[in-house]
Amino acid sequence: MHKNRVAIVGIGETLHSSRRPYVNDGELIYDAVTLALNDANLSIRDIDSVAIGNMDLFEGHYLNDAMLSLYSGANGKPGFKMNTGGTVGTMTVIEGWYQVASGMADTCLCVGWEKHDEATVTPCISTITDPAIDRPFCVGALSGLAVIAIDYMNRTGCTVEHAAMVRANASLNAARNPNAHLRDKYSVKDVLNARMVLYPLNLLTVCPTSLGACAVILSNESKAKKIAKKPVWIKDHVSIHSEYGGAQFGVNEKRRTSHIEAGAQIFKRNGITNPRKETQVFEMYDPSAYCIPAWMEDFGICGIGEGWKLVEKGAIALESEYPINPSGGTLCTNAIGDTAMMRVAEAALQIRGDAGEHQVTREVKQALASGFGGSYWTDLFLLSKTTD
Amino acid sequence: MKEKTQEELVYLDMTLKMPFKWATGEPMGEFFRELKANGKIYSNQCPKCGRVYCPPINVCTRDHAKCTEKDKWVAVGPKGTLLTFFVAEQSFLVPTTGEMLKVPFAVGIVMLDGAPCTLQHQMEETDPAKIKPGMRVEAILKPAAERKGNIFDIKHFVTIKE
Amino acid sequence: MPERVGIVAAAVTKFEAAKPWQHLAELALEVTDKAVEAAGISLKDDVEAVVSNSQDHWDGRTISSMPIPDVTCSHLKDESKVADDGAYAVAYGAMHILSGDHKLVLVVSHCAESHTDGTIIENWSIDHIFTRMLGMDYTIAAALQARRYMDKYGITPEQMAKVVVKNMGNAKKNKYAQTSATLTVGDVLNSKMLADPITAMERKPVSDGACAMILATEDIAKKLTKNPVWITGMGNCYDAHMLGDRDLANCDALVTASKKAYKMAGIKNPAKDISLVELSDYYAHQELLWTEGLGLCKPGEGGKLIDSGKTQLGGELPVNPSGGLLSGVPVTVAGAERVAEAVWQLQGLAGDHQVKGAKVAVAHGCGGICGQMHCVLVLEKGGS
Numbered sequence: 001m002h003k004n005r006v007a008i009v010g011i012g013e014t015l016h017s018s019r020r021p022y023v024n025d026g027e028l029i030y031d032a033v034t035l036a037l038n039d040a041n042l043s044i045r046d047i048d049s050v051a052i053g054n055m056d057l058f059e060g061h062y063l064n065d066a067m068l069s070l071y072s073g074a075n076g077k078p079g080f081k082m083n084t085g086g087t088v089g090t091m092t093v094i095e096g097w098y099q100v101a102s103g104m105a106d107t108c109l110c111v112g113w114e115k116h117d118e119a120t121v122t123p124c125i126s127t128i129t130d131p132a133i134d135r136p137f138c139v140g141a142l143s144g145l146a147v148i149a150i151d152y153m154n155r156t157g158c159t160v161e162h163a164a165m166v167r168a169n170a171s172l173n174a175a176r177n178p179n180a181h182l183r184d185k186y187s188v189k190d191v192l193n194a195r196m197v198l199y200p201l202n203l204l205t206v207c208p209t210s211l212g213a214c215a216v217i218l219s220n221e222s223k224a225k226k227i228a229k230k231p232v233w234i235k236d237h238v239s240i241h242s243e244y245g246g247a248q249f250g251v252n253e254k255r256r257t258s259h260i261e262a263g264a265q266i267f268k269r270n271g272i273t274n275p276r277k278e279t280q281v282f283e284m285y286d287p288s289a290y291c292i293p294a295w296m297e298d299f300g301i302c303g304i305g306e307g308w309k310l311v312e313k314g315a316i317a318l319e320s321e322y323p324i325n326p327s328g329g330t331l332c333t334n335a336i337g338d339t340a341m342m343r344v345a346e347a348a349l350q351i352r353g354d355a356g357e358h359q360v361t362r363e364v365k366q367a368l369a370s371g372f373g374g375s376y377w378t379d380l381f382l383l384s385k386t387t388d
Numbered sequence: 389m390k391e392k393t394q395e396e397l398v399y400l401d402m403t404l405k406m407p408f409k410w411a412t413g414e415p416m417g418e419f420f421r422e423l424k425a426n427g428k429i430y431s432n433q434c435p436k437c438g439r440v441y442c443p444p445i446n447v448c449t450r451d452h453a454k455c456t457e458k459d460k461w462v463a464v465g466p467k468g469t470l471l472t473f474f475v476a477e478q479s480f481l482v483p484t485t486g487e488m489l490k491v492p493f494a495v496g497i498v499m500l501d502g503a504p505c506t507l508q509h510q511m512e513e514t515d516p517a518k519i520k521p522g523m524r525v526e527a528i529l530k531p532a533a534e535r536k537g538n539i540f541d542i543k544h545f546v547t548i549k550e
Numbered sequence: 551m552p553e554r555v556g557i558v559a560a561a562v563t564k565f566e567a568a569k570p571w572q573h574l575a576e577l578a579l580e581v582t583d584k585a586v587e588a589a590g591i592s593l594k595d596d597v598e599a600v601v602s603n604s605q606d607h608w609d610g611r612t613i614s615s616m617p618i619p620d621v622t623c624s625h626l627k628d629e630s631k632v633a634d635d636g637a638y639a640v641a642y643g644a645m646h647i648l649s650g651d652h653k654l655v656l657v658v659s660h661c662a663e664s665h666t667d668g669t670i671i672e673n674w675s676i677d678h679i680f681t682r683m684l685g686m687d688y689t690i691a692a693a694l695q696a697r698r699y700m701d702k703y704g705i706t707p708e709q710m711a712k713v714v715v716k717n718m719g720n721a722k723k724n725k726y727a728q729t730s731a732t733l734t735v736g737d738v739l740n741s742k743m744l745a746d747p748i749t750a751m752e753r754k755p756v757s758d759g760a761c762a763m764i765l766a767t768e769d770i771a772k773k774l775t776k777n778p779v780w781i782t783g784m785g786n787c788y789d790a791h792m793l794g795d796r797d798l799a800n801c802d803a804l805v806t807a808s809k810k811a812y813k814m815a816g817i818k819n820p821a822k823d824i825s826l827v828e829l830s831d832y833y834a835h836q837e838l839l840w841t842e843g844l845g846l847c848k849p850g851e852g853g854k855l856i857d858s859g860k861t862q863l864g865g866e867l868p869v870n871p872s873g874g875l876l877s878g879v880p881v882t883v884a885g886a887e888r889v890a891e892a893v894w895q896l897q898g899l900a901g902d903h904q905v906k907g908a909k910v911a912v913a914h915g916c917g918g919i920c921g922q923m924h925c926v927l928v929l930e931k932g933g934s
Contacts, residue, residue, distance in 0.1 A: 004649065004650075021397050021399070022397065024679065050788075055612070056606075056607075057606045057607060057612050058612075060402065060404050060674065060678070061674055061675065061678065062605070062607050062671050062672075062674035062675040063634075063675040063917060063918050064675070065633075065634075065788075066675065066788060066791055066917065066918035066919070066922045066923055067675060067676070067677055067678075067791050067918075068791070069788045069789075069790065069791050069922075070790065070791060070792075070795075074788040075788055075789070075790050076787065076788065076789075076802075076803070076806065077787065077788060078785065078786040078787055078788075078807070078810070079786070079788060080632060080634060080638055080642060080786075081632070081633045081634050082630070082631065082632065082633055083606060083612075083613075083631075083633045084613055084615070084630070084631055085612060085613040091630060094630070095642075097649075098642065098645040098646065098649055098651070099645065101645075101648075101649035101650070101651070102644075102645035102646075102648035102649045103648060104645060104648070104784065120481065122480045122481065123480065123481040123482065123483040124483065124612055125612060126482070126483050127483055127606075127610065127611050127612045128611065128612050128613050128616055129611075130611075130617070131408070131410050131484070131610060131611065132410065132412045132416055132420070132538070132539065133416070133443055133508075133539055134508045134539075135483075135484060136482075136484065136510075136539065136540070137495040137508045137509060137510065138495075139474070139476045139480055139489065139493070140480065142474075142476070143474045143476070143495065146474035146475075147472050147473075147474055147497065150472050150473065150474070150521065151472050151521070154472070154521045195478075196477050196478075197476075197477065197478045198474055198475065198476045198477060198478065199474065199475045199477070199516040200516075238628070239628050239629075239630060240626055240627065240628065241615075241618075241619050241624065241625075241626075241627065241628070241629040241630075242619060242625055242626060243449040243450075243619045243620045243625040244449075244616045244617050244619065244620050256626065258626060261626045373613065374613045374616055375616065377613075400678065400679065400683075402678070402682075402683075404670075404674065405670075406607070406610065406666055406667070406670055406671070407666060407667055407670075408610040408665055408666050409664075409665055409666075410573075410574075410610065410665050411569065411570045411571065411572055411573055411574070411662065411665070412573055413571065413572050413573030413575075413576045414571060414576075416573060445620065446575075446576060446579055446621070447579060447620075447621060447623075449619065449620040449621075449623070449625050450623070450625060451594060451623065452593055452594060452623040
């Protein structure tokens, strides 16, 4: 399988907010890159290659990996770019992984960002659809998320109250995370009373649009052991895309979403039969509050129909047996180009024990991190404290 | 350096427009020609696994078998069963027109009778309390003179009692 | 390189100024089917991962690889989209295999330039704070580059025009070429001036098309074909973005990329060790400049090189025997198609434009303003 081990040796996350008019996109990237280099105690000269991820179309740019090469440190270096929607953050780490694992680079700097205050997001996301057939019937990412939510409620008996519980729990976590965007604490009642956006998603049960940047430095095994006191190993990863025609957000016949496939592959390959026991935390890409219980089931963390029951019992909280999104998740912070990368970064911080106030209480030996986008495109990472 | 107030910051305003003329290809083109000329919704079926696609496509996404023989095309609907739906209550910019969406805006994903394929289109009913997955609906087409050979030749789905 | 990635087969569509009867996904479908058939494999059972390659802006569709799993039978499989020039996609596919992650990969690249206005898209790639509002597109930027190149090294308009004469003449022998013609230097110089000194014939035309290829481990490649093509060297590099931060008469990023690729491949003297080059000639003068960056001649001697006749189809070191991009290949697909042409040369499948005895080929892709980023692949003939 994977021949060369790859570790995360540096992590940088900027603050996230709705607007940062004092900073341009290059400066935002530079912030994240500097934080990651400082964390790894490296200079840009120690970086062999870059992996860039950003939804350039949303921000009104094209080839902005080239446009902003000065700020990411790409000048004079090799690199690749991805712009795969919600999965872009995790795909960028995968881009970096391939560069290191193939032996083409010893170290790779992965950068994902979104300057949302300069982006026109929802109309651009609507263009994931085919222009002839369904573009007029798509409202950005929201309509697909609503379909997922309604389908989940219909199949399993989950209610809007459960979604509110998820959001209330996320707010407690985000309040402890200085890099999160929305950090106010909400009660279940607060969440239920928020303004409806697209049934059943209201302003709080769907993710925000945030701006921010994240950088992660990858290294091969021999250098990782020299660079980092606490390297976090990318034990495995998988990327699964779905068809478009007839996909309908997993609502069609014989429901087998890319999440189901991804979880099955990762756990089988790594001999994991009980992910809730054999991993200690999951940073899951959660674009809506309904996604957490629905996708806990799809990934195989619990049985179908059990997700919302675990939410009801408080079994996803930071202090619980199996915390989901101790960082606050995508529900509290969503800068598209960095969101999925933040899942990897946050899971890695948990393994290192460096998540500060939002560190989970038990020792984290293995963690899961996921990215999601499109009409079910899934990336799933298994991170580990040690190489075995 | 003293941080400037927002009024003192320099912003660059730009509105970027991109014109497009997309090719729809033969199967989709045929779908629109039939809609316009005959008011019929067509789908095609994989000869290998029987999976049905609406609108029609060239190859089955699961086993790559060609689906384009004319005798494999089937007229479906216009009635069907609602699989799921969404209702937008907040307005957004529509990328194809540059105008704001008129809300409330409801869209249904409908499994059309005659073949298990799905079509997305606007719904006449916009109150989410009145829409339930599993409801029976019907696609209403525009009158022939108004049809242009695009997806809007279908006006919307209406709920029906059966 | 410790082990070799093999290219088993490659396929392209015929390139045309417009392909209105094919949906974008159908372009990808056509080349996927052709490549799979040429490789003699099963798309469903043998292809483990798909590396797709397209640009959202050109497709008018974000996550423009959305329909790709449908036409490549990769529902619930690994599909990733590289948002750079097609040569990068081939390199990325090779990395899938070198990492041990996958054994057989399909790379598929598509673009239909006729669907939209490329100059707007090019303008979007230019720094938005200082430069974009000047109304620059790649042709204007290329004109700056050409002017600087001519001033620094004395490259002449005639030498630039010779590139067009050569490539459009070569294209006559390429069944996939969009256009071809027998031209004189005068024809080229007298064509409509776009941005001095670049005339209409010195710019790549608008084109639609697609390209696909099958990459595999060495073992599998040898089982599938008697004529695998080995990827023996790869390198890519970014240059500075702001035009004033570079000397446009040089192409430092290409020098870095090609040196890396040559080192991996064990090529010590490019001018002697390489049988042919397929490079990305978006503009006529860029072929001359890129031959310098690829080490085929000294800096500033690109003009002398074309004057010498070495780079003609029958010469010692043919450059763009296929007719190059100047004969009509879409952006994005361009770098992948350069690799495909190089593959056919090494497999002896280049038909009328075959370079005899081709053993080592270099394929080059680039992107961004004035070729800001470059990707170089060194390919070697396998088999007997």
